[in-house]
Amino acid sequence: MENLKVKFEKDELTLLTQPEFFLTKKRLGVKINDLLTQCIPIIHEKLEENSSHLPQNIVRSKPKISRGENYLSFPWQILDYPRDFGKEDIFALRTLCWFGNGISLSLHLSGAYAKKYIDGIGAIFDFSKQ
Secondary structure, three states, rough: OOOOOOOOHHHHHHHHHHHHHHHHHHHHHHHHHHHHHHHHHHHHHHHHOOOHHHHHHHHOOOEEEEEEEEEEEEEEEEEEEEEEOOOOOEEEEEEEEEOOOEEEEEEEEEHHHHHHHHHHHHHHOOOOOO
């Protein structure tokens, strides 16, 4: 055993043998998924209310929840809804829960969507008038 090149620190071995940590992480992941799932009907209602201002493929897009274990070393879960990921045209409202870093909401626009909506979004967030 002395020839092994991998050496564990005491805190690493302690963590490895503590099932509570892993069970808590699993419960947290389920709750985050539930939270993202609960956002879907709220977003859907807003899409329907504003459907005359949005392309129908955005209004009718299906939500997608994704998750992973290593975004800059931390687990994450994402809700993309509404969403349209084209080759050059992207429209996505992304809710990201990034373990150790918090929750964020961002709007991703590129291509035709950016050209169409950027002025309106800029006007909403124009703080130069204050």
